[in-house]
Amino acid sequence: MSEPVAFAVDTFGDVTRDEAGHELHPAQVIRNVVEEAVLAEQVGLDAFGVGEHHRRDFAITAPEIVLAAIAGRTDRIRLATAVTVLSSDDPVRVFERFATLDAVSSGRAEIILGRGSFTESFPLFGFDLAQYEELFEEKLDLLHKLLDEGPVTWQGKLRSPLTGQEVYPKTESGRLRAWVGVGGSPQSVVRAARYGMPLMLAIIGGAPQRFAPFIELYHKALEEFGLGPQPVGVHSPGHIAETDEQAREELWPHYRDMFTRIGRERGWGPTTRNQFELEAEGGSLYVGSPETVARRIAATITTLGVQRFELKYSAGTLGHAKLMTSIALYGERVVPRVRELIAATPQPAAPGSTH
DSSP states (O other): OOSOOEEEEEEOOBOOBOTTSOBOOHHHHHHHHHHHHHHHHHTTOSEEEEOOOOSTTBOOSOHHHHHHHHHTTOSSOEEEESOEEGGGSOHHHHHHHHHHHHHHTTSOEEEEEEOOSOOTHHHHTTOOGGGHHHHHHHHHHHHHHHTTOSOEEEOOSSSOOEEEEOOSOOOSSSSOEEEEEEOSOHHHHHHHHHTTOOEEEEOOSSOGGGGHHHHHHHHHHHHHTTOOOOOEEEEEEEEEOSSHHHHHHHHHHHHHHHHHHHHHHHTOOOOOHHHHHHHHHHSSOEEEOHHHHHHHHHHHHHHHTOSEEEEEOOOTTOOHHHHHHHHHHIIIIIHHHHHHHHHTSOOOOOSSOOO
């Protein structure tokens, strides 16, 4: 590839358990996330992301505050969301909060904008789920204008208009980095291209290569809109330990419980060990030894031609100590090995930048 691929980790702040099996208080989970981010920088990773959720099993509802705390403990690593639920937020406030984060972190803030995979924020903040699509479209349009950091004149249907209004603080670079997070619909991919924003694909199940047509569609749409190339990233779950067997045995009960619980809410059947093994073998679950995970990540990067790989390292109640080990192995052993494997594989130059 023309430029090095960037490697990141992200978490939803899953509420974990201690070694005795007791559920941790969300406050301790948040403090642990800060420590996990500090380690991510120490082992050389490029970015750290935190998600936004409003439910009992995830501790982080205000990602910008957690990222600001991380900014005070780190110097280099980029600080992102995974994702910011723009549909139930106000674009002006989102810009203001992230411009402030960008200031305290000396220019390391990134927003990954999405609609979220859960809907609790809609009734919590007084939004109508029937307007799910319209809310995101309109708010993304406004935020895109705010990113220019000039006077904003804008009008929509669901929010009061702006007429030549300035929003503060401005960033030192003149522009916040903002990605659009997409779960895999062609309409969402084309929308990201229309705004000329980098694309982050959430690939959480099935063979990664099935997303190749979406990436092709994105690059083609950028060209048709007369816009320059933008990077594409992949967000997928995983867990790393010294051996394949250890990694799978550590992850399985937490993965099972988490997906069974969420599945019950959505009308799915219980998650089986066979499903887990199939995802670990050839799907989008990167679990195993450093060599196994490195080979699978390298295959995804080379097949899809992406510029960033984000490993969601947290998984339900899987404990803090094991998460720290997974992060350390990812940064110290997996990423260097992925770079070796990529360097040994002839590839066409990929559009976009790395960060």
